[in-house]
Amino acid sequence: MKARVFVTLKPGVLDPQGKAIHHALEGLGFGGVQEVRAGKLIELELADGTSDDEIADMCRKLLANTVIENFKIERMATA
């Protein structure tokens, strides 16, 4: 089975990279962008039966720094 982990900066945490991307988009003439926040997508190939709790544990222990980041787990249907 596969899961996707989305790691995003917590609301309120300053995101200099997102700001730079925002400025670059404006520089390209895209005027309608209100805000940009950059994050990470981590794809996991997991043994069948891996529980949500186990994946959340991976997130808390390594994949996300919960001081500054939130994570969201999305299970993917296997092809």
Add this chain to the structure above:
Amino acid sequence: MKSAVLVFPGSNCDRDLAVAIEQVTGRAPAMVWHREAELPDGTDFIAIPGGFSYGDYLRSGAMAARSPIMRAVSEAAGRGVPVLGICNGFQVLTEAGLLPGALMRNAGLHFVCRPVGLKVENSQSIFTSAYRAGEEISIPVAHHDGNYQADAETLDRLESEGRVAFRYTGEVNGSARSIAGIINAQGNVLGMMPHPERALETAHGNTDGRRLFEGLLEAVA
């Protein structure tokens, strides 16, 4: 003093740090590879060097903080053994939960490599006893992720408990409250972005970093 310098894949200030420690303490530190599960017997000072451990993969310091040797470092820190993390070492200490907060991408997005002014905020710690409180010194920084951030409550606690060791005197990287270095609650773990080992001898152009090691030697010995 029986020192240990940790070495991770991608550390690049480990040898400079070893030279600094040997010059000041008169004894070469043990170089301890990250796969080791234990520190040499009797280690009474642990230094975590700057560099780019694991290529800064995932987050700066994230992988190194989970390496086997860091369990031994956490255990030693709990016993009161002094631990100094410089630059990437500071990032490793925050990722390992030995210091609060996080070091994020510099606000200006650029790698900053130059001497910076620092104000010594606390001269009572084992790391800063050879400085005068409020003294201004100059020590080089070289980092991309030195932007110290923590929630307001944590920052207030650091300030009220005198745990801000050093503060930048000018704008460097966007750090909250210009924090350049912090100490843990127990007082034996210091993380700082500037490199005191690069300001050790007159040939470096400045010896302001030397007193950090001298003060520590006096405190430990």
